[in-house]
Amino acid sequence: MSHSATSSRLGTDAALAARATRPGVLSAVTRYYSLTKPGVLYGNVLTTVAGYLLAAALFEFSWIVFVGVVVGSTLVIASACVLNNVLDRDIDTLMRRTSTRATVTGAIKGVPATIFSIVLGVLGVALLILTTNWLVVATGVGGFVVYVWLYGALSKRKSVHGTLVGSVSGAAPVLGGYIAASGQFDVAAIAVFLMMFFWQMPEFYSIAIYRRDEYARAGVPVITVVRSIRRAVWEIFIYTVLFVAASLLLPAFGYVGIAYAVVMGGLGLVWIILAVVGLRTRDVEQWSHRMFHGSMWMILALCLMLSVGALLP
Known part of the structure; x- marks a missing residue:
């Protein structure tokens, strides 16, 4: 076999080896990333x-x-x-x-x-x-x-x-x-901390409602397992109100303008109404899914308004 043929074979083998190991490497990276x-x-x-x-x-x-x-x-x-x-x-x-x-x-x-x-x-x-x-x-x-x-x-x-x-x-x-x-x-630092702190309670308690059985099986003492779903619904309502109040601290202290106040006040009112629905509904699990998705939209809106609120009127 000539030198050029040997080189070609070695190059082919190296390419095949690289191709064979690449999926394994990508798989490992994906697993660690997850x-x-x-x-x-x-x-x-x-x-x-x-x-x-x-x-x-x-x-x-x-x-x-x-x-x-x-x-x-x-x-x-x-x-x-x-x-x-x-x-x-x-x-x-x-x-x-x-x-x-x-x-x-x-x-x-x-x-x-x-x-x-x-x-x-x-x-x-x-x-x-x-x-x-x-x-x-x-x-x-x-x-x-x-x-x-x-x-x-x-x-x-x-x-x-x-x-x-x-x-x-x-x-x-x-x-x-x-x-x-x-x-x-400062006051704004306290406000943004309180917003995120209060927002997480309705978000997670909604999950705790529709995944109650999983948490119970795993022995995780979430509110729906240790207390009741009804208690979770009431606390979702309370923390939703507290979130909206915290989100309005920024305009109250002059850190952002009227545009932020109108957007967050309006969206906050909608989220509070949805929380009130939970106090009356018979299908709490379906409502908890809606409340969770509402929390996702709310956090996106909050992040957007925090980012631009001080630049708007």
């Missing part, structure tokens, strides 16, 4: 961006800080989600919507998943330190600790108040985004 809970991740990234743009319109915009807080926060949140997957393997096995996670099926073992989480967390915190301020770093690290340990490892498993604890970590990204641009903890 551990970051992309749906949760991107939702939190959206609130981080909204918080930053609100503060940037009031103070000063910096591309370095913007990219740093968005990417750094994303990495820290991803780290928390991955570690949460590792800790929740026993619960996830018993719930239909989580039973196919890579940490449950064994596609990714606990040790490599934990290492992946550590790498993401270290990179994220380092980026926050280099590009933002100590308030943002403290918020990011605090959100991580609350989500992974106080919520995931403790209150989620032992207390009906686990959702309240988890909502603290869920409100950290928008707060981190705001104080990255403002550099201070």
Whole structure:
């Protein structure tokens, strides 16, 4: 066999080998990516961006800080989600919507998943330190600790108040985004934190209604399991009202204009009416689906209005 033929054969073999291993590599990347809970991740990234743009319109915009807080926060949140997957393997096995996670099926073992989480967390915190301020770093690290340990490892498993604890970590990204641009903890910072904190309660309690049986089977003490669906409906109504009130703090204190107040006030009224419907309906499960979808539209509208509210009349 000539040298050129040998080279051709080796090149063909290398191409075939690369083609054979490529799907495996892509599959592994996909599995690790899934551990970051992309749906949760991107939702939190959206609130981080909204918080930053609100503060940037009031103070000063910096591309370095913007990219740093968005990417750094994303990495820290991803780290928390991955570690949460590792800790929740026993619960996830018993719930239909989580039973196919890579940490449950064994596609990714606990040790490599934990290492992946550590790498993401270290990179994220380092980026926050280099590009933002100590308030943002403290918020990011605090959100991580609350989500992974106080919520995931403790209150989620032992207390009906686990959702309240988890909502603290869920409100950290928008707060981190705001104080990255403002550099201070002011009334607007409190307002955006309260908005996200209150918004999560109707959103999650709606899920707790239509997935009650799954939570009961997994032994997770959510409100619909420990107390009642009726109690959950009432609390959804209360927290919806509190969310709308919190969303109107910004125009009340002059951080945004009338356009924000009209849009968020109008949408908030619609969401409150939908919550009232839940107090009267006989088909609570169907209503809870509508309430959940309403919460998704509400958070999208909120992020949009936070981003542009200070720039509008």
